[in-house]
Amino acid sequence: MGAVLWGESIWFSHPPLRPGDRASLNQYLIDRLNQGEGKELGSAALALIHNGKVDTIHTVGVENVDSGSPVDPENTLYQMASVSKLVTAWGVMKLVEMGQINLDDPVLSHLRRWQFPADSPYRGEVTIAQLLSHTGGQNDHLGYGGFLPGQPLQTLEQSLTLTKDVAFGEPRGVEAVYPPGEEFSYSGGGYTVLQLLVEEVTGQSFAEFMQEQILHPLGMTGANFDWPTIVDQGRANNLATSFTEDLQPSPPRHFTATGAASLYASLADMVKFAQAHLQPNSVLKADTLQRMATAQPGTDGTWGLGMMLYQTTTSGGAVIGHDGGNMPALNHTLRVNPETGNGIVLLLSGNRSLASHLGDDWVYWETGKLTTAARERFWQSRLVPALIVIGAGAIAIGLLTFITPGLLRQISGH
Template sequence: MSRVLSGLLAMLWMSLAHGQHAALDRELAAVAHDPALPLASLSVLAVRAGQVDYSFQSGTRQLDQPATSVGPDTLYRIASISKMVTAMGVMKLIEQHKLDLDTDVSQYLGYPLRNPAFPGQVITLRMLLSHTSSLRDGAGYYWAGEHPIGTELTRGDPSMWSSTAAPGQFFTYANLNWGVIGTLMEAVTGERFDLLMQRLLLQPMGISGGYFPPAFSDAELARLATLYRKRSTGTEIWDSTGPWIAQADDYRAARPHSTVPASYRPGQNATLFSPTGGLRISALGLGQLMQMLLQQGQYQGRTILQPDSIRLMFSQQWLYDGRNGDTEQGQYGSWGLGSQRFGQLADGRDRLVEDAGFHAVGHLGEAYGLLSTFAVDFERGIGMVVLIGGLGRDPALYPGQYSALTRSEERILTALYRHVTRRDAP
């Protein structure tokens, strides 16, 4: 092929890609500003062939300050995608032989962790990471101050445990698993969870943000998005005609204050740092993590994780068989180690896009008005990140047409898939 012809084909491809992206920009803007379900802000990113291929943002970080436009480096509290990132730190500690998936975690914690209904059954890290530990969120999953998490875990509160399913037998999504995971990570390293995750993962990759906003630089706080809902002031009632009300990360008046006692000892209570949902990171930062995963643990010449660790983390640990778990109305069909496996249920309710052929792994998130998605297809080298900074109406009124997601999420993810990752014609 001549150089001239090659150049013409390259120019044609670039023109088509630009046209597709312009059409996608318009489609996503229409979703973000849909009067039926407006979004406080939106930041998305798509990866194709292992590289960032598309990025789009809409809205502002603080709705009363028009100058605070959302960018690809805007930090969001990403909710439960944090669990997947925490699991990457776990895999690093497994590589270092500081943790083992099938050891009784009591050995790490320094006290017996047992379901009172099944005192003879050990609980392992594999069970915690796959939500089969028999722990439940009924008694909460956050304790402030110097309160040791072990006091709660060992007092026999029946609302904290399943009384019918022994450890390892039944899937129930429980945030408390990650409070335990973060605490045992501290126990085996002697490091505070937020600082540990910086050392193991975020700093080596040059990723801004972290699990503890009081430690953020002024520049990082300036890029942090406030999360919103449209609800009546002081109530949990949705009010689409009312104002946007800040729900989390509203630090416009002052820097966040530390809630960690000066006398805190690692291994005491990592719920203070929210390994379950408290990571602040940008779409760009999540894109860096996605690239690292697709590059078999390599990032900019550094080994972050071993290929075997990545394969194990996203391998199937649990699959719904009709009676062995709670799918939460079809949201969960299969699970890895701190990761969701999408598109596994026969009815398709756990898929992300309208095309049932997209079999991705990753995680979803929802908290304080935010909705988030991290989804990667290793086989095809494609992936998507979606961060929604708040909803203007009750999402239950606008359910998905083919999945357990909201209709806004379906529209965004399907548009990204068609225009970028699958590269349909516009």
């Protein structure tokens, strides 16, 4: 059974796609989204990029359940969940290029409004690079759930001290409890520290700095980290309805930790951001992007500076990007291959995992190799049936072990 599962995971566990065949990819993804509408997703916006240019745009569902307006690739805003972290990483790297910080700086040296608790054993050792790569020794695993309408937002300092909008578990703060640089531990709190870092270094609000230095220069004119600004612009109704997993509309949530969890952006905005990884741009230099895409110590080769490394490419680089998921049921993925100029952006409401799964399928189409997450899902899907078969086989062997000698004695006695 083990041999069968191992062989199946190598030869038969891939999605029904022919790597490199664009027609099969387009049809597969569009069919998957169309078939899922109203069953496993409320709305979705998909873009495929080929050789640096937009190849396919497809949307399903409605932008707003009250108006019934369809999803608009240019104007419908999605709350980007943890994909926001990759955009935030660009802001931090912009400060590096501007000479205002160094990646190896202990982050504490730049913070005045808040610092790691005095009893955090490694508080003075955590560097900016380690926060970007989730190796700073934090154990918060935030996970921000956001605040519902009518609930007051915390300040950044309050959130870092005792986060009240945790997505799971009890309210907790952000600490430095493990030796930094040694082990990957996903930390939304680390990115909230980076959000504070940007404000401390620049003297601006995080949203203002990101608007001026990252979003507008990249042409992401509809994107913003500041919800009140979107309201003032009269675009609140452009926010895609937040669906639960049973596809019931849910009130939108708003965040203190916007750098970790809450960029608002359209599909068109995020396509421009994806393309900025594939060609020269006016914000970050090519060698900065290469540095971000380099595996960091303690990550087992899976994370760079602010970006995930999904799969290796033929040149020794990687498919890069970031996924995001948030309450009640948001899931997004942005993945690009700088070697080929290809990419996918998929924004989705009403499902917590489908965008990531289809992103893994795209990586297989792009590279001919499964991501670690896709292979793990395959093994998990086969585990219970395999255990049942193995258990039944063990019982059968046990019964035969006891029954066969008796039958042989009876036969010999006759």
